[in-house]
Amino acid sequence: MTFTLYPAIDLKGGQVVRLKRGEMDQATVYADDPAGQAASFAAAGFAWVHVVDLDGAFAGRPANAAAVKAILGAVPGLPVQLGGGIRDMKTAGAWLEAGVARIILGSAAVKDPDFARAACKAFPGRVALGLDARDGFVATEGWAETSDVTARDLALRFADAGAAAIVFTDIARDGMLSGVNLELTADLARAVPIPVIASGGLAAVGDIVALKATGAGIAGAILGRALYDGRVEPAAALAAALA
Known part of the structure; x- marks a missing residue:
């Protein structure tokens, strides 16, 4: 199985930020040009980019549409997966029509499972589920609530x-x-036939090696703060993913 790395672009107020544990008041701004950031990821050799509309996740509707469209325009050959604020078929369809390769449904999977199922059926191969867990339980509304x-x-x-x-x-x-949660991620990957992408805490190339070594068939990982802080070099990360 191919192990895919997804460099993350989290959007808040049109800027590229990283949060700590999802706390909006713990945002570190890394760039004010999301499109340029996406272009740099494409130039580094990444095969996908992972985009989250943080404001949209809290608002329940798209809130950084201009930034997302700028990213799509900057990297026409790089597939983009987008999450945050996608709660109905109209929004889902509009983003896919605009050029997003895959949408991520988070809160909707918990609060409106009928919609989530309908979206999976209507857009085969283009809908992912975002399961964000606090102490094992799924959080919703931009992680403000825990189910x-x-x-x-x-x-x-x-x-x-x-x-x-x-x-x-x-x-x-x-x-x-602090490192990825190998145990929970591997357990999830073994439990379901759906490809599982690890997110949260990846701090070093060794985490990529460890995820692959679980033997659980984990499909990939999100790269966030470690990439922006220079703790993980793109070339080394991509080499580890291919090894």
Whole structure:
């Protein structure tokens, strides 16, 4: 199985930021040119880019549309997966029509599973589920609320829905450079037939090696703060993913 790396562009107020554990008041601004950031990732050799509309996740509707469209225009050959504020079929369809390769449904998977299932069916291969867990339980509304559903149970509910991937984030580790949660991520990957992408805490190239070494068939990983801080060099990360 190919292991894919997804450099992340988190958008807040049109700027590229990284949060700590999803706290909006813990944002570090890394760039004010999202399109330029995406172009640099493309030039580095990444095969995808992962974009999150943070404001949209809280608002429940797209809030950084201009920045996302600028990214799409800057890297026409680089597939973009987008999450944040996609809560209905109209929004989902509009983003896919605009050129987004894959949308990520997070809160909707918990709060409106019928919509999430319908989207998977309507747009085969182009809908991923974003399962963001705090102490194992799925969080929603930009991580402001925590549900009573575990990530594993929710993933199993969607095992037959036709989702293209699951992006699994351990909120406690996100932006903290504390290493990925190998145990939970591997457990999820073994539990469902859907490809699982690890997110949250990746701090070094060794984390990529460790994810692959679980033998669970983890499909890839999101690269965030470690990439922006220079702790992980793109060439070394890509070499590890291909090894």
